[in-house]
Amino acid sequence: MNFDLSDEQELLQDTVRQFAANECPPTRVRAIFDGEEGHDTALWKGLVELGLGGIALPDEYGGAGLELLDLALVAETLGAGAVPGPFLGHALAGLAILYGGSDAQRKTWLPKLATGDLLGSVALAESDGRWQPNEWTLPGGATLSGVKTLAPFGAHADVVVVGTAGGGLAVVERGAPGFAAKALAGVDRTRRVAELSFANTPCQPLPGGATAASRMRDAGLVLLAADAFGGASQLLEMSVEYAKTRQQFGVTIGSFQGLKHQLANLAVEIEPARGLYWYAAHAFDHAPDESERTAALAKAHLGQVYMQTARDAVEAHGGIGFTWECDVQIYFKRAMFDRAFLGTPSVHRERAAALAGW
Amino acid sequence: MDLSYSAEYEAFRGEVKAFLVANWPLRGDEAKLPGDKRAALLRERAIAAGYLARAIPKKYGGSEQPADVLKAQIIREEFARARAPGEMAGIGPSMLVPTLLEKGAEWQKQKFIGPTIRGEIVWCQGYSEPGSGSDLASLQTRGELVGDEWVINGQKIWTSGAHRADYMFCLCRTEPDAQKHGGISYLLLSMKQPGIEVRPLRQMTGAADFNEVFFTNAKTPKDWIVGKRGEGWIVSRTTLKHERNMIGDAANALMTFNALVQLAKNTQRNGKPAIEDPAIRQRLVQLEGTVRSHQYSGYRQLTKAAKGQDPGRVQLMNKLISTNIGQEVAKLALDLLGDEGLLEPGERQLGMGPRDASQWVGQFMWSLGSAVAGGTANIQRNVIGERGLGLPRDAAVQRG
Numbered sequence: 001m002n003f004d005l006s007d008e009q010e011l012l013q014d015t016v017r018q019f020a021a022n023e024c025p026p027t028r029v030r031a032i033f034d035g036e037e038g039h040d041t042a043l044w045k046g047l048v049e050l051g052l053g054g055i056a057l058p059d060e061y062g063g064a065g066l067e068l069l070d071l072a073l074v075a076e077t078l079g080a081g082a083v084p085g086p087f088l089g090h091a092l093a094g095l096a097i098l099y100g101g102s103d104a105q106r107k108t109w110l111p112k113l114a115t116g117d118l119l120g121s122v123a124l125a126e127s128d129g130r131w132q133p134n135e136w137t138l139p140g141g142a143t144l145s146g147v148k149t150l151a152p153f154g155a156h157a158d159v160v161v162v163g164t165a166g167g168g169l170a171v172v173e174r175g176a177p178g179f180a181a182k183a184l185a186g187v188d189r190t191r192r193v194a195e196l197s198f199a200n201t202p203c204q205p206l207p208g209g210a211t212a213a214s215r216m217r218d219a220g221l222v223l224l225a226a227d228a229f230g231g232a233s234q235l236l237e238m239s240v241e242y243a244k245t246r247q248q249f250g251v252t253i254g255s256f257q258g259l260k261h262q263l264a265n266l267a268v269e270i271e272p273a274r275g276l277y278w279y280a281a282h283a284f285d286h287a288p289d290e291s292e293r294t295a296a297l298a299k300a301h302l303g304q305v306y307m308q309t310a311r312d313a314v315e316a317h318g319g320i321g322f323t324w325e326c327d328v329q330i331y332f333k334r335a336m337f338d339r340a341f342l343g344t345p346s347v348h349r350e351r352a353a354a355l356a357g358w
Numbered sequence: 359m360d361l362s363y364s365a366e367y368e369a370f371r372g373e374v375k376a377f378l379v380a381n382w383p384l385r386g387d388e389a390k391l392p393g394d395k396r397a398a399l400l401r402e403r404a405i406a407a408g409y410l411a412r413a414i415p416k417k418y419g420g421s422e423q424p425a426d427v428l429k430a431q432i433i434r435e436e437f438a439r440a441r442a443p444g445e446m447a448g449i450g451p452s453m454l455v456p457t458l459l460e461k462g463a464e465w466q467k468q469k470f471i472g473p474t475i476r477g478e479i480v481w482c483q484g485y486s487e488p489g490s491g492s493d494l495a496s497l498q499t500r501g502e503l504v505g506d507e508w509v510i511n512g513q514k515i516w517t518s519g520a521h522r523a524d525y526m527f528c529l530c531r532t533e534p535d536a537q538k539h540g541g542i543s544y545l546l547l548s549m550k551q552p553g554i555e556v557r558p559l560r561q562m563t564g565a566a567d568f569n570e571v572f573f574t575n576a577k578t579p580k581d582w583i584v585g586k587r588g589e590g591w592i593v594s595r596t597t598l599k600h601e602r603n604m605i606g607d608a609a610n611a612l613m614t615f616n617a618l619v620q621l622a623k624n625t626q627r628n629g630k631p632a633i634e635d636p637a638i639r640q641r642l643v644q645l646e647g648t649v650r651s652h653q654y655s656g657y658r659q660l661t662k663a664a665k666g667q668d669p670g671r672v673q674l675m676n677k678l679i680s681t682n683i684g685q686e687v688a689k690l691a692l693d694l695l696g697d698e699g700l701l702e703p704g705e706r707q708l709g710m711g712p713r714d715a716s717q718w719v720g721q722f723m724w725s726l727g728s729a730v731a732g733g734t735a736n737i738q739r740n741v742i743g744e745r746g747l748g749l750p751r752d753a754a755v756q757r758g
Contacts, residue, residue: 274655350636
């Protein structure tokens with residue numbers, strides 16, 4: 001019975017945490033958040049040099065050969081630091097090709113994704129909230145024609161894995177004929193999104209099909225849940241810190257029960273919930289029967305917890321919490337992203353109910 | 359991460375299973391004994407085998423085993439699976455015995471621990487008073503040393519099981535001139551004496567599990583004090599450290615949640631099982647997120663404890679989380695019950711989830727009881743805020 005992280009996993013988190021503290025302090029987060037470009041290539045280069053480009057890819061393709069839990073621990077740490085960048089889409093592109101690609105396709109893209117020579121993304125969403133593989137309608141084939149939306153860093157990516165009708169997956173490379181990316185004014189400026197359009201665009205379908213797409217989606221749900229846990233935990237710490245320093249009526253405001261109880265309630269929601277994403281990540285690699293449902297449950301739950309935490313954190317900070325200048329708003333918007341990307345909590349709760357046979 | 363047990367622990371599980379197969383249920387004439395006698399016989403054998411009373415030295419009637427939270431967990435799992443009686447429940451074994459082990463005089467340990475863990479004597483806890491609930495240290499019940507006896511006058515309230523108890527462990531003000539916390543002593547006394555009157559308090563459920571206890575020159579010998587005079591507050595803070603059950607609360611929460619899912623399957627709504635109603639499905643899964651979080655959090659605390667590490671501030675949250683889950687389960691259950699929610703509450707079933715409508719109505723009320731008993735939910739939030747998050751204490755409380 002060991003429901004805890006290994007020393008190696010703790011070291012991995014420490015390494016990423018240290019990197020984020022040194023290379024991506026709040027001032028840099030802020031600069032990227034406020035900037036036009038949205039993608040800091042130097043920061044991303046630093047992350048892939050740590051090996052984060054291919055943590056869960058096998059050794060033979062230049063990855064670290066670790067599991068989804070390890071990848072999710074990185075997501076948690078980046079979430080805690082609100083570190084801007086294409087980690088999520090890049091990781092999912094690699095996993096999609098790993099699960100769905102032929103050996104030749106894997107050899108073509110995975111080593112370059114692992115080193116960061118190529119930047120990956122995924123184009124999954126269609127209009128009306130069609131995020132799930134069985135909802136995709138873009139026709140597959142040797143060429144693609146149609147529109148996908150909310151592709152993370154889709155305007156920057158070199159390689160995009162596109163979801164097609166029937167849960168298919170196809171790879172499109174940047175610069176392919178008929179391929180166009182239009183940056184969208186997304187709310188979360190640490191994770192820029194784009195609408196991608198295809199007009200007879202040549203692509204490489206991945207033979208793995210719907211099973212691979214479903215696996216990739218589940219991995220994405222776990223990574224979002226992990227990011228949400230990291231962000232919510234950080235917001236709690238920030239709110240507690242503020243409550244310990246801000247003075248009113250001659251005392252620190254954290255001594256007031258109204259605020260104390262609000263923060264205690266947040267802690268009670270957040271603190272135990274790390275196990276939800278840990279277990280979902282563990283199940284992904286070790287208990288395949290439970291994998292789909294636990295991923296849905298973790299994403300729905302932590303997505304909602306993060307959003308509520310962000311709302312409470314604004315309140316806890318008072319007037320300053322409502323300003324652009326306060327970092328709470330950056331987390332608030334990451335919470336909006338984690339909540340809605342790949343489907344809202346209600347979508348995944350209904351899936352979890354159905355998967356339980358209810 | 360690995361949720362299985364190592365070979366060494368699986369071997370231990372095999373031993374526990376073999377013991378239970380050989381010993382429970384009882385056979386022959388023993389099987390005809392009344393329930394409490396059968397339970398006592400099994401406990402005696404389980405103690406001899408080293409499976410119960412593991413924290414307690416052999417000289418006081420325990421089995422004196424080295425602390426091992428994983429073995430303790432395996433024992434709980436296997437005893438539950440075999441429906442065998444486990445550790446003696448109640449305030450005596452859970453609160454008094456650890457206190458005596460740490461702070462009691464040798465003769466107190468000899469006299470009280472064995473009979474308490476075997477269930478031969480039953481205790482109640484005299485802490486709360488009408489004017490001293492959350493602010494327990496303001497208690498006023500007086501203990502005065504007259505010759506060789508403490509003479510006790512005052513009143514306790516919310517005293518669970520006082521009507522069945524043989525003895526009470528009690529906080530009394532014995533040093534009226536000392537400051538608030540320093541004036542309290544921890545006394546033991548017999549409930550079977552003329553100076554004590556027990557009046558049952560009827561709860562909103564209709565049952566009467568707790569009481570008011572009135573002391574009018576009640577007496578107890580001079581040496582029935584645990585710790586020194588004025589040390590009662592500190593003595594009363596002693597808690598069970600040995601093999602504390604890290605996942606018991608979560609297991610109970612999961613059991614009640616599973617009963618709720620069953621209720622949703624068995625209840626009709628608009629001509630279909632309620633569990634097919636989209637709104638009910640949303641609420642069930644939302645609740646399950648909290649229940650599973652609590653369960654995994656318990657696994658993590660168990661793992662930390664097994665490694666000798668501090669599980670951290672989440673330990674302070676377990677009670678409030680269980681309370682919250684109990685309330686949410688009960689509210690959803692009442693919505694499912696519909697008109698059956700107009701029925702009287704039924705008897706409480708300990709150790710299993712509610713089975714029928716009246717038990718669910720009971721649960722709807724009992725879930726509030728746990729938000730109040732043993733430190734209200736708001737006091738829990740203070741503890742989490744202050745000890746867990748490091749927030750400053752309330753200025754008014756600091757002055758008190």
